[in-house]
Amino acid sequence: MKSDIEIAHATRLKPILEIAGELGIADSFIESYGKYKAKIDLALFNQLPQENGKLVLVTAITPTPAGEGKTTVTVGLGDGLRRIGKKAIIALREPSLGPVFGMKGGAAGGGHAQVVPMEDINLHFTGDLHAVGAANNLLAALLDNHIFQGNALNIDPRRITWRRCLDMNDRQLRFIVNGLGGRINGVPREDGYDITVASEIMAVLCLASDIADLKTRLARMIIAHTHEDKPVTAGDLKAQGALAALLRDAFKPNLVQTLEHTPAFIHGGPFANIAHGCNSLVATRMALKLGDYAVTEAGFGADLGAEKFVNIKCRIGGLTPGAVVLVATVKALKHHGGVKKAELGEENPGAVQKGLPNLLRHVDNITRVYGLPCAVAINKFSGDSEAELAVISEKCREIGVHAVLMEGFEKGGEGGMALAHEVVRLCEQPHQFAFTYENTESIEAKIKTIVQRVYRGAHVELTGSAKKQAAQIVAHGLDKLPVCMAKTQYSFSDDPGLLGTPEEFTVLVRNLKVSAGAGFIVALTGEIMTMPGLPKVPSAERIDVDESGKITGLF
16 A cells, blocks of 8 residues: 555645635635645634534544554544535644654554645644744743843742743753853753643643733743742733734644545644643634534543543633544554554454453543543554454444444545444434533642543642642632643553553652643643653654655655
8 A cells, every 4th residue: 555645645635725715715814825725814703603513522542552543533534524415624733743753754644534735734834833932932032031131020040930842852952951151141040841732832822712812821821930939921021922923823723635625724733641632722613613513633542632622622612522533443452452562463352352441441431521422433454353343343332332443544535434424423412511620629639530530540649849839829829720631641540551441550740830821730740751752763764855855754
C-alpha cells in the first residue's frame, strides 16, 4: 500500500473557496493561504443560525506503542457521515512539530482517511503555533525587562512562574540559567522552556470565545509573585493588547478538507497529557453552526482527553455531546493483554481477551461517569484476524454497546459508513450528560474524584510543595476552577508501566499551577514533563524534501 503522503499527493484537492462555498461561507469571510487553506473571519458568527448540529466526540482506549488512530477514525467518520447524506464537518487540533519530528511523523490521519494538504498541516500550517510561541516569549521578555528596568511591581525573581516556550522536543532546554554576562544582559535567574502546545497562551487561544474574551483571559494570566506574595499578571505589565495583536490571525479557525472533500476546521493544539487536549472552542462552535454533525476528537485516552473535554471544554463552552466514539485496535488490546511490541503481529485472541478490561473501563466511564451514549470503533488493519475481532464484538455486545468495524484507513468514507449510521442512531438517544465533579469542591476533592471515579485509583497524595501551592490558590480565591490533570497517557495511573486496568494505586501530585487565564488548575502528577525529549531514532531522520520541493517521510 502507498504511504500516507503518497496517497495525499495522488489526490486532487478542491480549491478552498469551493469548500467554503459549499458551506455557505461568503468570500468576504475567507482569508486564503494559497489554494487549499484558509482562515475564516470570526465575524461570520453574526451570520450563522442560532441552532447547533450534533456534537460527536472521538476518543480512545489507553494509548500504546502500536497506535490507535483517533484522527484516522475521526476523518473516516466525517467522510462516512457525508456518504450517508449528512452534512458533517470535522474539527481537529493542529499538529505540534515536536511529535511530528519526534515519534509520530505526522498527525493528519492516515491511509485514505486524511486531512489535506497533509504536509502543510504537519509543517507550520498557517503559523498559528509560531504566533502562540511569539506571544508567550514576548510576555517572558516583558517580564524580565520590567525587573531589569527597576522592578516597580517588586517581583520576586525566585517566584517567576512564566516559562519560555518552543514548538520542538528539546530536553536540553527544560531547565536553564539566563541573564548571564553582566548587568547589561539582565538579571541572572533560573528559567526553562515548555513545548508551545503546553503554554497557557495555547489554552487561552482554544478556550476564548471572541477577541474581547481573549484579551480578558490573557490579562489575568499569573506570571510571577511579588516579595509580598501577591500574584503578578500579564495585565499588570499591560501586555494583553500586544499579545492579542500577535494572536489576531492565529485566533481565526483554519479551514481545509479531507481526501473526500469533507470540510475540516483544524485549529489550536494543546497536548492532552499536559494541557486540556481539545481543538479551539471557536472552531467547534463554527462547525456546529455550519453542519448537522460536528465530529471532533480529544487527545490520548478517554481518561485524559475525554475527561478534560467534558469537565473543562464543555463546562466553559456550554457544549453537550450527542455521542462518543471510543477507538480501539486489536494490536493495542493485545499490548494491554501483555504481548510485547515485537509479537503484536501474531494472531492471539487470548491476549485480546486479556486486554479487553482496559476498553471496558473506558466504556464504563463514558456511559456511567460522563453519562453519554457510546460506540466502540474497531480501527481495523489488514493483519487483524476474524477471531480477534470477534472477541471484541462479542464482549461489547454483552455490555450493550455496539462495536463497529472502522475501515477508513483502507477504504476512506466507505469504510466509515457503518460507524456513521451508529453515530446517527446514538445521537437520537436520550442521555444524562454530567460533569465528574462540581467546581465548588476543594482542589484536593476534585483531584480525588477524578482519580477514584475515572482512573479507579485509591488515593491521592500531594507533596509538601503541592499542599503549599493549594493553600496559596485558595488564598487568592482561584480554587473554584476545574482541574486539568497532567498525567502519563500510557496508564490509568501516574505510572506509565501499569498497563491494563490497575487498581488500588496512589496518584502523586507534585505540583499545582493555576492557569487563571485559561480558567483551570493544572495538577502535575508522577514524572510528567512539560517539555518532551526526542526518541533514540527521531522521525526527523526520515523526513526529506527533493529539488522540486516535494516532501517525503511524513506518515
